[in-house]
Amino acid sequence: MSNTPASAEAAETPYASTYTPYPGAPTALVGATIYDGAGGRIDGGTVLFADGKIVGVGGSELAIPSGYTRIDGTGKFVTPGIIDIHSHLGNYPSPSVQAHSDGNEATSPTTPDVWAEHSVWPQDPGFSRAMANGGITALQILPGSANLMGGRTATLKNVPSRTVQGMKFPGAPYGMKMACGENPKRVYGGRGRMPSTRMGNFAVNRQTWLDAKEYAEGDRDKRNLAKETLAGVLDGDILIHNHCYRADEMALVLDMGKEFGYKVSAFHHAVEAYKIGDLLKEAGTCSAIWADWYGFKMESYDGIPENAALLQNADACVVIHSDDENGIQRLNQEASKAQAAGKRMGIDIPDATVISWLTLNAAKAMGIDDMTGSLESGKMADVVLWNGDPLSVYSRPEKVWIDGAMLYDANDPKRRPVSDFELGQPGEGDVK
């Protein structure tokens, strides 16, 4: 970072996270089936956590230190907290009225200067549904896909907070949202300006990267919010999350990354990723995908439910994402459907691997895998206790801990968040 002046580093620090873990009791979950998020499975295992961190994960022989609250998980399942790599909670919150439409700064094809966190409404009731029904403990909020470069993403812990700073995942790197294909060319072509074609998309992107390189390699003292973000990408500090459906376009984007010296951390909505599993594996780029969405736009016409399984079979990185305030409540179910589609064509993927699609793989693509995403000693105690197999439609989270604090308990009517918006209105505090 020797070439990074102090002012540019200062640009990385504003709006810093003020999140601190809530108190929790030292806890021992015993007797449950454990999916550790890293592909491991322990039947009748024990998970220990205290002071916000995982203390130990093992079989029934693992000793429980004194002072731990023992929770019987017999017949139940434990996973790491579920992570959604692609959400618009907060920047397209409920109720989804025009006054709340804060996800697309659709006034210029490149807006790397905007930050999603400045749009997030922490009172979005969707955060609580994601926790209670989906076991979501961390999530990435992205700008929308109107723009080629939509701005910085925000990685949040799924804790209720008065401020977005109070939700910001401490230590998480920024991402930058990019978008391929139909959306940018439609939005700007519709206004009679560039880009109106896919070649226009690339031309604008390439020129923007060229200008960014000049900035990054030169004097960064003069503040430029857009170029600071792009320079952060070229420095490797900001991760690229690229909305891109079609296989041929993803291949072109990988080459654009080579041309300018950046890596795509994940393609999002990559419905055709299965056609280029080899290229994605080689690039080390994850595919963040739905289980079975298809056919709603031209570039989604070749979507197939076997996408995840074919990618896994090609040893490429799979992440199941939602992009949806309802889908985020059922990422586990979406993963299960994707697994079943694979099994039907003879690709048998172990349950424990499928769980990694929602946990460690998402964390890797978001750059937070050294802190969360798997049940390993020293990591954040982001934990879900499910009342049955999380890959079954009949199961729901029973308890959710974030940094060891129990923030949801199905058995305790008060241990669930109610947003300011919902207070005093029909349905306040209902089971939802």
Next chain:
Amino acid sequence: MKRLFTLAAACSALAFTASVAAQDVTIINAKLAIGDGSEPINGGVIRIRGGTIVLVDSGDGETLGSSDDYLDVSRRDASGQPLVISVPVIDAKGAWVTPGIFAAVTDIGVFDVSGVRNSNDGGASDSRFSAALDISQAINPASEHIAVSRAGGVTRATVAHAPGDSIFAGQGATIDLGVDPEPITQARSFQMVVLGERGARIAGGGRTASNLELRNAMAEAQAYVAGAWEGEDALLTRPDVQSLVPVISGKQKLYIHAERASDIRKVIALKQEFPKLDIVLLGASEGWLAANALAASGIPVIADPLDDLPSSFEQLAATQSNVGRMRQAGVKVAIGGIGAFEQPRNLTQYAGNLVALSKVPRASGLTWGQAFASITSIPAEISGLGGKAGILQAGAMGDVVMWDGDPLELSSNPTRVFIDGIEQPLSNHQTRLRDRYRDLDESDLPKAYDW
């Protein structure tokens, strides 16, 4: 061991359907889910003759060989004796066998790619007509969305038009998802009117406007029946007012979309004002707040089951317990009208979620049988096909699905699908892509030659 089996029901069914392609088939040793709300039964037997289910029972311990012979008294040989028909027997070996899924209020078959305007007949917002629009004219049985839904076990559906410039969205249709060229089970099976926030916006910006639009339309239709409709002074076009005549006489169902509890109560009141209306409530996110009144009204509901967010101000009280609570109050509730990205084949997943709720403290879920009925017999009954679709019973259409597991479970899929007794292909654009990209080997020729 074979047996001879004479069946009057088969004869009458044959006389009506006379489908040359219909296969007679007997399925034995099935785990049968009837679709009527009961729990599944083991060792079930089901017979389909001439496209119609003629027998369903829990099995009598009898084993059949590879065929199940019966006497067809409607067909005689030269000596006047009934023909012996030899019917193949499918041994389900304990697999689940169910009625096909009945998807209520979908948009399948009216678009190829919803976002590609030219391929989408799901709405006609610039049309000068509204209530008279007839979606049966637009159904494409070769649509990939029909093929994909069929492979997911959906055998029959209702299809609705999206509203345009009128609160009347037009006449919906009931279709089958068979691969044959004739998809229509019943054209013009319902009219759709949109109230609530959306109807208010269409009508002029407020619920006051949509209320007047609705009442004016009723009045014009009544005037038309009385021969007192004056075209030049009317607000409706002639085809639109004509199309509302069967609605006001109760001959055509009126689906009313409303979400807010107060709007739902207005719908109930409408029934008191116009008693002949055959109303079905669609949406009903806050239905649980008016559940007792709904039950007393007898109005059935088609609900989007997993809404639990205040997506709009008319859905503040949305909860996944909505369906369970309405059901407990005695409302007839089907699951349907699900959003564009959630396809009809996911109705099983939705129903399974309502079963899952029964394990969540204070939530109101459904039993397995109730949940399965909510995507089979109940939507069929609401759609006017009670006893004919969404259920395994003698006299019902031969819409039967065999599954590789519990049909509500995420890991399960149909293995064989019959519609009107005809076994259906389960391949489609998606399965072809899957097979082409099973590997990425292009060492001999490009993928374009792999077909």
